[in-house]
Amino acid sequence: MIEARSLTKLFQDKKRGTIRAVDDVSFTCRPGQIYGLLGANGAGKTTTLRLLATLLQPTSGGATVAGCDVRLQPEKVRANIGFLATSTALYGRLTARETIAYFGRLNGMAPAQIAARTRQLADELGLHEFLDRRVEKFSTGMKQKTSIARTLVHDPAVLVLDEPTLGLDVMAARTIVRFVRECRDRGKTVIYSTHVMSEVEKLCDVIGIIHHGRLVAEGTLERLRTRFGDPDLEEIFVRAVGGEEVAA
């Protein structure tokens, strides 16, 4: 479970002054649920997820992830999450097996446990063919699968996914979408940020629309459709953010 309470993050910029990247954001994401954080580029999605993953410290407000406070127990929070983003790359000079083992060890797993988990993940994701090859020679799809295995090695209760399909081809993106669904089916708490409407429609149980750092609308797709009186998510999004032109 993820619970964000008035989560706020301010950045100081020499030219623009104080930037409210995340502004008083509160939401709850339950186990077995995919919470879709929908927003344009620069809306505050990545910062929100980085705050939940304890990569950044909130300026005010707080959050608990799997019962752990992001301010007080950052390492415990990270031990309970799997964080995957387009910005989280892999070490090119390590093999897929070494990558999985490295993150397993950092999560306190024993060598036997790691070996068993690697076999299991390789079976599930089809990694066997390239498990002992260096990542630098991988195709995008192979890298994605290895990244998923790296994210899941410690079987985390919560998954934080920041635009994981950005820049991927159709096949690689489908692998991700399938993996997210499977995680939900296994009862994991999933928070998923994107600006792709179709992904949200296909995947998310609850949608939070974020704009200029603020959560401007929240609810299931049906509820949002009722509230904004439009079946099209793109129209809902535009109305929620105030009808203004949103930078792509």
Place this chain on the structure above:
Amino acid sequence: MNWSNVVTVYLKELRDSLRDRRTLLSTIVVPTLIMPAIILSAGTITYKIVNKAREEIPAVMLLGGDDSPVIRAALGANAKVKLVPATADWKQRIIDKKLRAAVELPPGFDAALGHGELATVKIYNYESELRSGFAVNELRRFFTEYRDKTVTARLAAQGLPASLIKPFEIRSANVAPPEKVGGNVIGGIIPYFFIILCFTGAMYPAIDLTAGEKERGTLETILCSPVARIDLVVGKFLLVLTASLATVLFSLLSMGATFILGGILLAQGGGAAAAARGGAAQMATLPTLDPLGLLAVLAMVLPLAVLFAAGLMTIALFAKSYKEAQSYVSPLIIVIILPAMMAMLPGVELNTRLALVPILNLSLVSKELVSGVWHWHYLAMIFGSSCLYAAAALALCVRMFNRDSVIFRT
């Protein structure tokens, strides 16, 4: 701090680095092969150039002296110079390096000597040019000898002994042990090499493990694992330190091997020894250093390596990309070289104030150490202050890793 995580991070970074051609090049290949190659080739080339210059019989022009056949004949009989006919463009020919030197004899030189009058011989040369310098040395030797002979003849004519104007001889002999002489000869260069290698060895991995990881997107991947930032920093720092010390060690071993090999060649009367017979007898023995002192220098380098590793990581972490980090770090080489070189200047001696100046203090004390001189109070001061600077740099590095604005600077 969780040491198990530190070791995990360190071992991963070590494995990663050992598979990286650039790290292997800068840490092992360059210090092992290139440094001795440079030293040997530079040494051999210099040696050959000097020997060739020594073997050359310099072309010397005699200006004037048409009325002094005695000195002309004596100079012409000297096989160590080749007299060429006088021309008006002698200055230009010296500048063009076609002529090594010119000797100007005053009118009536022979006659002046006969009458006991003072005559001045002028030698024109190309200052700082090696072969011109050798020609001047030879001319000076010739005219000094000629003057001495003239004086001796005059004294003999008066029935006086030669010792009248040369009542005693002056001779000097070295009593300092060879390692002290060696320390003075190359004691300044050894720490200079160590400091530069220590820095350059840490440079590449420090950038790669910070700005490089930022650029490749792997820093965010590792930051979202449960490893604490301090464990991550210490693990990475230990790898940078390892690379720095490995660079020093590999270069030391290969330089040692080069010296031993050079020594064997000299002892066997090989090419170098043959060259030494050509006049540079001092080259026949390699400088000796105090081995204990050398070990102490290595120990003193340790806190400096820590300072470099942590300092470089802190600076490189600010950069968004590898290239940006390189532009921050590269100018620092000058900052490092300056104090390292200052120790080689004559008159710069170790004192309480200089013992607190990083890099310079190590350079100065190393010069003493390899000569077998142990200033314990200075050693304690330098080691202590270096450890303090290193600890401060490491603390700053950890702090930087905890700053969002640095880690996620875009």
